[in-house]
Amino acid sequence: MKRIITVTVLNQSGVLNRVTGLLMKRQFNIESITVGHSEQPQISKMTFVVHVEDKQKLEQLLKQLQKQVDVLKVNDITEKQIVVRELALVKVLSPPTLRAEINSIVEPFRAATIDTGKNVVTFQVTGSPEKIDAFIDLLKPYGIKDLTRTGVTAFVRETQIVNSPQLSILH
Amino acid sequence: MKTSVEATEQVYEEPEMPEAPKQVNGADIFIQTLKKHKVEVVFGYPGGAVLPIYDALYKNPIRHILARHEQGAIHAAEGYARVSGKVGVVIATSGPGATNLVTGIADAMMDSIPLVVITGQVATTVIGTDAFQEADIIGITQPITKHNYQVKNVEDLPRIINEAFHIASTGRPGPVVVDIPKNMATSIFDTTIDIDQEVYLPGYQPTTKPNFLQIQKAAKAISTAKKPLILAGAGILFAQGSDQLVTFAEKYQIPVTNTLLGLGTIEGEHDLFLGMAGMHGTYTSNMAIQTCDLLINIGARFDDRLTGNLNLFAPNAKVIHIDIDPAEIGKNVPTEIPIVADAKEALEALLALDIPNVDTADWLASLNASKVEYPYHYKADAEKGLLAQQVLELVHEYTNGDAIVTTDVGQHQMWTAQYYKFNHPNNWVTSGGLGTMGFGFPAAIGAQLAKPDAQVISVVGDAGFQMTLQELSLLQEMRIPVKIIILNNRALGMVRQWQETFHEERYSQSLFMIQPDFVKLAEAYDIKGYKIETFEDAKVQLKEALASNEPVLIDCRVVQKECVYPMVTPGTGLHEMIGVKPE
Ligand SMILES: Cc1ncc(C[n+]2csc(CCOP(=O)(O)OP(=O)(O)O)c2C)c(N)n1
Numbered sequence: 001m002k003r004i005i006t007v008t009v010l011n012q013s014g015v016l017n018r019v020t021g022l023l024m025k026r027q028f029n030i031e032s033i034t035v036g037h038s039e040q041p042q043i044s045k046m047t048f049v050v051h052v053e054d055k056q057k058l059e060q061l062l063k064q065l066q067k068q069v070d071v072l073k074v075n076d077i078t079e080k081q082i083v084v085r086e087l088a089l090v091k092v093l094s095p096p097t098l099r100a101e102i103n104s105i106v107e108p109f110r111a112a113t114i115d116t117g118k119n120v121v122t123f124q125v126t127g128s129p130e131k132i133d134a135f136i137d138l139l140k141p142y143g144i145k146d147l148t149r150t151g152v153t154a155f156v157r158e159t160q161i162v163n164s165p166q167l168s169i170l171h
Numbered sequence: 172m173k174t175s176v177e178a179t180e181q182v183y184e185e186p187e188m189p190e191a192p193k194q195v196n197g198a199d200i201f202i203q204t205l206k207k208h209k210v211e212v213v214f215g216y217p218g219g220a221v222l223p224i225y226d227a228l229y230k231n232p233i234r235h236i237l238a239r240h241e242q243g244a245i246h247a248a249e250g251y252a253r254v255s256g257k258v259g260v261v262i263a264t265s266g267p268g269a270t271n272l273v274t275g276i277a278d279a280m281m282d283s284i285p286l287v288v289i290t291g292q293v294a295t296t297v298i299g300t301d302a303f304q305e306a307d308i309i310g311i312t313q314p315i316t317k318h319n320y321q322v323k324n325v326e327d328l329p330r331i332i333n334e335a336f337h338i339a340s341t342g343r344p345g346p347v348v349v350d351i352p353k354n355m356a357t358s359i360f361d362t363t364i365d366i367d368q369e370v371y372l373p374g375y376q377p378t379t380k381p382n383f384l385q386i387q388k389a390a391k392a393i394s395t396a397k398k399p400l401i402l403a404g405a406g407i408l409f410a411q412g413s414d415q416l417v418t419f420a421e422k423y424q425i426p427v428t429n430t431l432l433g434l435g436t437i438e439g440e441h442d443l444f445l446g447m448a449g450m451h452g453t454y455t456s457n458m459a460i461q462t463c464d465l466l467i468n469i470g471a472r473f474d475d476r477l478t479g480n481l482n483l484f485a486p487n488a489k490v491i492h493i494d495i496d497p498a499e500i501g502k503n504v505p506t507e508i509p510i511v512a513d514a515k516e517a518l519e520a521l522l523a524l525d526i527p528n529v530d531t532a533d534w535l536a537s538l539n540a541s542k543v544e545y546p547y548h549y550k551a552d553a554e555k556g557l558l559a560q561q562v563l564e565l566v567h568e569y570t571n572g573d574a575i576v577t578t579d580v581g582q583h584q585m586w587t588a589q590y591y592k593f594n595h596p597n598n599w600v601t602s603g604g605l606g607t608m609g610f611g612f613p614a615a616i617g618a619q620l621a622k623p624d625a626q627v628i629s630v631v632g633d634a635g636f637q638m639t640l641q642e643l644s645l646l647q648e649m650r651i652p653v654k655i656i657i658l659n660n661r662a663l664g665m666v667r668q669w670q671e672t673f674h675e676e677r678y679s680q681s682l683f684m685i686q687p688d689f690v691k692l693a694e695a696y697d698i699k700g701y702k703i704e705t706f707e708d709a710k711v712q713l714k715e716a717l718a719s720n721e722p723v724l725i726d727c728r729v730v731q732k733e734c735v736y737p738m739v740t741p742g743t744g745l746h747e748m749i750g751v752k753p754e
Binding site: 009010013014017018021022025056059060063064066067068069070071072 | 309310313314317318319321323338372373374375496497498501502505
């Protein structure tokens with residue numbers, strides 16, 4: 001199962017290495033990681049998308065993360081009300097003859113054109129990973145020259161509709 | 172350094188040293204911080220990157236044990252820590268010095284041994300340039316340390332050392348590496364900085380007090396169980412909770428089995444003790460696990476050598492697991508009643524309750540019958556020669572089960588676990604998790620330094636001993652009375668056993684065609700050596716050797732083709748042991 005996990009860490013040198021090293025050592029499959037400063041100085045937030053086999057493995061993952069000295073908080077937010085965002089830069093072949101057509105395709109995605117050349121154009125799109133996937137699929141037939149995705153970052157919403165089951169970290 | 176020389180016969184004149192500078196540098200502060208932590212002995216080996224540290228040590232001495240290889244130093248520190256309950260401190264230089272420690276660090280991580288490991292590093296100005304003797308020891312040891320640090324500002328040094336001691340020795344103990352670049356050791360330290368700062372680690376708050384609701388749940392499970400069983404692991408030893416364990420087991424008459432590392436938590440000859448469980452444990456212990464209806468794991472981690480095939484493990488049991496490390500609970504075995512706590516505190520909380528209706532009389536009667544029916548067994552045959560098991564029974568007899576015993580890894584380790592019955596906790600030092608050959612002998616040196624008046628016996632195989640025998644120099648130098656017993660089968664015995672059992676006796680690279688003369692080797696280090704070939708000799712010479720107050724090496728020539736039984740073969744369940752009865 002795919003899980004979205006946020007990890008709040010002290011900004012010590014090597015903390016990213018420790019956390020990713022731990023996932024590798026315990027054979028967890030990371031789909032994406034994003035890291036950045038949080039609202040507090042010295043504290044960073046990481047967002048992981050990982051694949052785990054079952055609940056037992058998931059619990060193990062959360063506990064192993066929690067065990068790290070520089071890790072302050074671990075949350076599996078998959079089942080919460082969350083905002084999930086990813087950003088992608090897509091450079092696509094866009095000869096003048098097709099440009100209008102392409103623009104009409106990307107329009108509903110509210111993608112921004114951030115660079116244009118004679119025959120290529122670069123879009124910036126943000127949204128859920130599914131939205132980005134759809135965006136890329138639509139542009140594929142025109143010829144994607146370059147593509148880069150940031151990986152997922154996520155936030156828990158203020159209001160939670162249901163009390164989603166949470167695996168306890170500490171029993 | 173004076174102290175390590177004190178005991179030798181020759182005392183060398185120490186060369187005149189230039190006046191020490193008045194200012195205090197990182198190295199001086201480092202030594203002061205060690206003293207603040209009441210470090211009495213450090214194990215190490217100098218080199219370029221740690222010269223400033225050794226200089227500070229020269230000016231402000233702490234007893235330093237100069238091992239002959241960094242691996243020897245760290246295993247000695249592990250032995251010291253295991254027996255004393257204190258943090259073992261190791262110092263090595265950058266690059267090769269640091270990488271020589273890797274095996275010991277991994278070993279300490281697996282067996283939860285508290286160590287503070289100091290490695291020198293090239294100066295911060297050249298880190299990352301492949302400078303002479305540079306190795307990324309932080310990267311290398313990241314997966315095998317509880318935590319690690321590189322000192323990047325000299326002002327941080329005392330705080331980091333304080334944190335390292337705190338992390339190594341609290342919660343689930345483990346090794347902490349502190350990498351000190353050379354220029355951090357030589358930088359001038361601002362002495363207005365307080366080196367006694369309280370440790371503040373918001374991300375590291377081990378839970379030691381058990382949750383009362385969970386304790387009540389455990390009590391309820393115990394009161395309804397017909398066949399409860401305690402699996403006692405080394406977590407109890409680290410928590411100094413053996414007395415509480417025994418009191419608890421006796422109060423409710425619950426039988427106890429041990430993991431390999433948990434030996435000593437209860438007296439080896441206690442009526443409620445079933446022997447060790449697992450791959451080479453007693454049939455009674457393993458069957459008790461398979462038939463119990465409540466398994467109370469206290470401070471053990473359900474290692475695969477203990478559980479056998481997990482799918483077949485303890486099929487009838489409800490599981491209570493008490494562990495200070497929450498990540499161990501539910502890792503391998505589904506657990507109905509998890510209790511995150513220090514083992515002693517959890518036992519005390521359980522003892523504070525009065526659990527009604529615990530009646531184990533029938534269960535104990537059947538286990539006692541099984542103990543009589545299925546003891547460890549071997550077939551002595553004077554024609555064939557001396558057996559390792561016979562030697563170990565004598566060792567137990569001559570030391571009354573009171574000795575500190577360290578082992579290496581292999582058959583001799585399993586036989587020692589089977590035949591040496593410990594009267595006291597923290598007298599058993601062996602490499603369980605990593606299974607590190609070369610561990611046993613240096614660990615005995617550390618143990619003897621921790622307990623100078625105790626009898627320390629190191630049982631080793633002829634192969635593993637050759638991995639770290641250079642530390643004989645330490646016995647020669649300090650004349651500490653470690654007794655080395657080599658159970659010499661002229662083979663990599665455990666490998667040979669598996670080849671006999673699982674590879675149709677194809678002894679690929681496991682038999683020694685040639686060996687050193689161990690007695691002469693001992694003599695080269697000015698240590699008395701014995702060679703024992705028969706049981707009759709063993710009775711006389713072993714007794715004499717063990718009574719000596721000098722270091723001694725005893726080369727016991729034992730039968731080569733002897734196997735450790737009983738055995739849970741890989742992939743099978745605990746109840747499927749082979750060799751439970753003599754053929
Ligand atoms: C460093 C290391 N290398 C290899 C092994 C694999 N191994 C386990 S037991 C063993 C044989 C040990 O032989 P010996 O020390 O003579 O002890 P015995 O089994 O004969 O008692 C070997 C090679 C190991 N445990 N550790």
